[in-house]
């Protein structure tokens with residue numbers, strides 16, 4: 250009053266409000282955290298104020314919470330308002346001093362004689378308030394009783410008020426607990442919504458390896474229903490090998506520096522099938538102790554893509570190798586062919602120069618002319634081979650099939666080859682084949698080629714045996730020699746274009762690597778096959794199979 254400048258408010262002179270407690274900020278924050286301000290009336294608190302009114306025979310009983318600029322009544326008996334400004338608050342003093350406040354006659358108390366609630370309605374005279382503490386120890390308000398006449402308040406009254414306040418604090422604790430439960434439920438619902446929304450499978454496991462939970466993505470991935478896996482051992486969804494590893498992660502995770510570990514693993518589906526996964530394991534402490542959370546991503550698609558890429562790269566590599574091989578063969582071919590051409594042309598030039606420049610006898614002229622003719626024939630054969638192969642491979646070779654007496658043609662060819670050289674013995678065993686439908690020129694090309702090879706690649710004095718027979722609707726022709734033979738690994742390759750075997754025994758034999766590919770192409774154009782069997786050092790047999798009915 251005196252010394253305190255009067256304040257105005259709604260026409261009343263207001264006494265200064267109670268000073269603020271030193272830790273007012275913490276107190277207000279504790280009050281706000283309770284989330285109790287402006288909540289609906291609650292019977293648990295109302296029954297206490299009702300009891301207080303009866304017990305103390307007063308018209309007004311309140312549970313008043315002191316907010317930053319008001320006091321708000323959680324429970325209020327005898328007052329029409331649910332709150333008043335803080336300046337008019339008696340309770341603020343009890344809160345400030347953290348002890349019971351008893352005002353026997355407010356008109357006699359310098360702090361309140363000018364209070365608007367004293368000079369005006371409800372004309373407070375008597376006030377007794379006990380601080381009300383929240384569980385953290387902050388006084389957030391009071392339980393108080395108020396009368397409009399002055400009163401005494403003895404020690405036993407104070408004790409009764411203290412007891413009632415203790416009961417109100419119990420209710421407050423209960424209220425806080427409910428709040429925590431609601432907050433937890435909200436957090437759990439939020440967590441569940443997040444778990445349901447993420448695309449990755451999430452599995453939580455306790456320290457014994459028992460599954461605590463699976464989100465919907467994990468349930469779908471492993472093929473189980475909502476709760477089917479809860480409590481089961483994690484081995485159910487992981488291969489045994491990975492369980493040991495998860496335990497190792499668990500042991501490491503019990504150290505403070507533990508981080509997430511990501512690795513590939515193998516998971517087991519409910520159907521028993523296994524599939525690859527990317528697994529990220531994180532350990533955290535929860536109220537259930539140490540818990541592992543595994544984020545699982547199905548790696549099947551990634552693995553498949555990787556395998557496909559690897560296969561594509563491997564195929565590319567094979568193709569590249571093949572290209573490199575073909576290019577090597579082609580350049581070998583170019584050098585072989587140019588060498589063969591040059592040799593033949595050198596012969597022709599030398600023989601013709603001698604015929605031009607020297608006086609030759611008629612026999613010598615005949616010999617040289619024969620040599621020139623042989624070289625010219627070689628050149629002609631080579632050019633024909635190259636052109637034939639190009640034609641066959643581009644699909645431009647047209648066969649001219651007719652009825653041919655195969656045995657007779659082969660017999661003639663063998664006889665001619667025998668006449669041409671005396672170094673090898675040629676034998677033909679006809680198989681009594683009748684007419685076969687085929688292109689005779691091409692048959693001659695094939696048999697000549699095979700006979701020439703058989704002679705070329707076997708030592709002098711060797712025998713070349715030719716046989717024919719009927720084999721499953723086909724004419725079968727086999728030409729066997731006693732020559733150098735062909736290694737097993739090369740048996741197919743010799744049918745490739747330009748392929749020649751680079752061995753001591755064959756290096757000096759002239760050739761272009763075109764004969765056998767032509768043989769096979771012709772056989773295939775007739776609807777037949779050509780292949781070789783051989784034993785190195787013992788000889789080779791080349792087989793030709795041509796349908797009797799023609800191409």
Ligand code: ADP
Pocket residue numbers: 702703706707730732733734735743748749750751755759760761762763764765766789
């Ligand atoms: P060329 O005889 O002109 O080299 P070919 O295509 O006819 O070409 O034969 C390819 C290769 O197959 C020959 O270089 C040779 O190494 C091998 N070869 C072919 N026939 C025989 C055979 N009867 N005995 C051993 N090797 C052979």
